[in-house]
Amino acid sequence: MREHSGACKPLLGVSTSGTNVNYNRGYSHVYKVSIFFFAFFLLYFYISPMYIPHHHLFWEESTPGYLVYTSSCKISDMNPFDKAVRPYIRKKGPQRCPRFVIKVSNQILKYDETHPKYKKTSCCFREIHRDPQDPYKYNKNADWQIKFSPKCTTISKINGANMTSEFVKVECEELDEGKVIKTSNFQASVFPPEQHSNLTRLKLEYWQQEKFSGSPSEMIKEEVPGRPPSVLIVGIDSISRMHMYRSLPKTKLFLEENDFIEMKGYTKIGENTFPNIMGVLAGMELNKYPCYNGSKYKVDSCPLIWKNYSRSNYVTAFLEDSPGLAIFNYLKTGFVEQPTDYYLRTLAVAYHGKLDHSRGFQGCVGGMSQTDFMINYMRRFVERMGEQKVPYFLLSWFTSLAHDDFNALKPADTKYHDLLSDTVNDATYNGNNTIILFISDHGYRFGSFRETFLGYYEESLPFFYIRMPPALKLS
Numbered sequence: 001m002r003e004h005s006g007a008c009k010p011l012l013g014v015s016t017s018g019t020n021v022n023y024n025r026g027y028s029h030v031y032k033v034s035i036f037f038f039a040f041f042l043l044y045f046y047i048s049p050m051y052i053p054h055h056h057l058f059w060e061e062s063t064p065g066y067l068v069y070t071s072s073c074k075i076s077d078m079n080p081f082d083k084a085v086r087p088y089i090r091k092k093g094p095q096r097c098p099r100f101v102i103k104v105s106n107q108i109l110k111y112d113e114t115h116p117k118y119k120k121t122s123c124c125f126r127e128i129h130r131d132p133q134d135p136y137k138y139n140k141n142a143d144w145q146i147k148f149s150p151k152c153t154t155i156s157k158i159n160g161a162n163m164t165s166e167f168v169k170v171e172c173e174e175l176d177e178g179k180v181i182k183t184s185n186f187q188a189s190v191f192p193p194e195q196h197s198n199l200t201r202l203k204l205e206y207w208q209q210e211k212f213s214g215s216p217s218e219m220i221k222e223e224v225p226g227r228p229p230s231v232l233i234v235g236i237d238s239i240s241r242m243h244m245y246r247s248l249p250k251t252k253l254f255l256e257e258n259d260f261i262e263m264k265g266y267t268k269i270g271e272n273t274f275p276n277i278m279g280v281l282a283g284m285e286l287n288k289y290p291c292y293n294g295s296k297y298k299v300d301s302c303p304l305i306w307k308n309y310s311r312s313n314y315v316t317a318f319l320e321d322s323p324g325l326a327i328f329n330y331l332k333t334g335f336v337e338q339p340t341d342y343y344l345r346t347l348a349v350a351y352h353g354k355l356d357h358s359r360g361f362q363g364c365v366g367g368m369s370q371t372d373f374m375i376n377y378m379r380r381f382v383e384r385m386g387e388q389k390v391p392y393f394l395l396s397w398f399t400s401l402a403h404d405d406f407n408a409l410k411p412a413d414t415k416y417h418d419l420l421s422d423t424v425n426d427a428t429y430n431g432n433n434t435i436i437l438f439i440s441d442h443g444y445r446f447g448s449f450r451e452t453f454l455g456y457y458e459e460s461l462p463f464f465y466i467r468m469p470p471a472l473k474l475s
């Protein structure tokens with residue numbers, strides 16, 4: 001197939017750049033364009049918030065029967081509820097997790113007095129820290145190195161205990177008919193930026209200057225410098241657009257009714273998560289990574305877009321659940337130096353424990369599923385930054401939820417709906433000054449559904465929704 005600027009992979013569509021329809025994995029300019037378009041989209045409104053173009057750059061009338069219909073790219077629209085999907089749909093409940101006797105409130109670890117084992121249990125906590133590695137002499141396990149404080153600090157039944165680190169391992173002893181049963185679990189707290197690190201404190205001080213006191217609407221309308229919008233990315237691994245339609249109906253309706261824009265032609269550019277995220281966050285084409293020399297090497301020097309935000313004094317956060325399946329770590333070295341201000345991986349490595357590094361973690365954390373744990377962490381992070389009025393860039397990536405199970409996303413519909421709806425509607429989340437992205441990287445790559453025609457089609461078309469702050473919208 002001839003390279004043709006603006007042509008797309010002939011995905012059940014008609015290739016206009018040649019007569020022979022070719023189903024090979026061809027990559028062409030439209031993907032590059034869409035990657036840069038995305039990176040551009042993220043930064044565009046930050047860099048030039050005053051400049052709003054008066055023409056529509058990328059709008060097309062939709063053509064019935066097609067997701068994309070341009071002179072050089074046509075992608076058919078398929079039915080997500082086609083009867084070919086039915087054999088793969090099963091009813092599944094959410095993951096059940098036993099309650100945990102220790103809870104966190106305002107950075108204090110406390111006993112849950114309503115827990116059935118409250119009276120018989122006593123606990124202490126150890127701090128968990130990332131163990132810094134030499135950036136020049138490191139091995140493949142560098143992003144797996146953490147340390148626990150030698151001392152286990154008692155959690156008092158009366159006062160609880162102050163968390164002295166953002167992530168802790170809680171060790172408990174339960175007296176049961178004369179025997180002592182030892183258990184351990186984990187908790188996390190989002191420290192405010194003035195406490196979290198020197199860098200987040202300096203970023204906070206930057207935004208506390210007088211000149212940033214204007215509200216975002218004043219910033220747009222009267223050109224008074226105000227705080228630029230935050231960026232919140234909620235990503236779920238391995239979910240096609242059509243699978244999102246099938247599994248998250250409540251969330252989808254909410255998105256449609258609340259100004260989220262759907263990018264129907266968003267197409268994957270590589271096999272698994274890594275190359276697709278490198279496209280989205282670093283604007284890089286498949287296998288062309290001058291910043292990365294292969295699985296034995298770190299990705300630290302890659303131009304991931306959160307670095308640009310960080311240089312502009314945004315507080316950055318990167319949250320992933322299962323550390324073995326993580327974007328930059330699955331069969332790879334990952335980061336030798338911590339990549340973002342807030343980095344949930346330190347805790348995820350602790351709860352993954354001694355399990356094989358190439359495997360997913362499916363257990364519970366702090367008395368809840370990893371998905372709930374991460375959603376809670378994200379909510380607290382967004383609230384904390386709102387309290388301090390610091391713009392942030394947050395990337396969350398939910399990997400273990402539905403990566404291997406066609407039916408596991410559906411029970412999470414309400415969780416994502418509530419997270420997104422609170423972000424938009426609850427003033428403490430400051431959603432009107434946040435660019436919100438709800439995205440995936442590709443569809444199911446394996447399993448029996450993938451072997452069907454629809455499975456083949458869907459795999460390349462992940463879901464993508466974006467909501468711009470109302471004050472920044474083109475009018």
Ligand SMILES: *[C@@H]1O[C@H](CO)[C@@H](O)[C@H](O)[C@H]1NC(C)=O
Binds near residue numbers: 159160161
């Ligand atoms: C936690 O810290 C605060 C202030 O730093 C202090 O007043 C309080 O007594 C501490 N609580 C415990 C349980 O140590």
Ligand SMILES: *[C@@H]1O[C@H](CO)[C@@H](O)[C@H](O)[C@H]1NC(C)=O
Binds near residue numbers: 198
């Ligand atoms: C943070 O700043 C303080 C004082 O400004 C300094 O003493 C300390 O070493 C810094 N910590 C780190 C980790 O750089």
Ligand SMILES: *[C@@H]1O[C@H](CO)[C@@H](O)[C@H](O)[C@H]1NC(C)=O
Binds near residue numbers: 290293
């Ligand atoms: C990758 O390897 C080449 C050749 O050894 C070296 O010049 C380059 O600096 C390396 N790049 C990174 C990002 O480590």
Ligand SMILES: *[C@@H]1O[C@H](CO)[C@@H](O)[C@H](O)[C@H]1NC(C)=O
Binds near residue numbers: 039040043303308
């Ligand atoms: C991010 O920063 C790098 C280094 O300054 C720059 O080359 C790149 O163009 C920036 N990316 C965007 C999208 O502005």
Ligand SMILES: *[C@@H]1O[C@H](CO)[C@@H](O)[C@H](O)[C@H]1NC(C)=O
Binds near residue numbers: 424425426427432
């Ligand atoms: C967001 O802005 C819209 C209109 O621009 C307004 O109706 C809505 O109340 C705002 N939401 C919050 C939570 O402030």
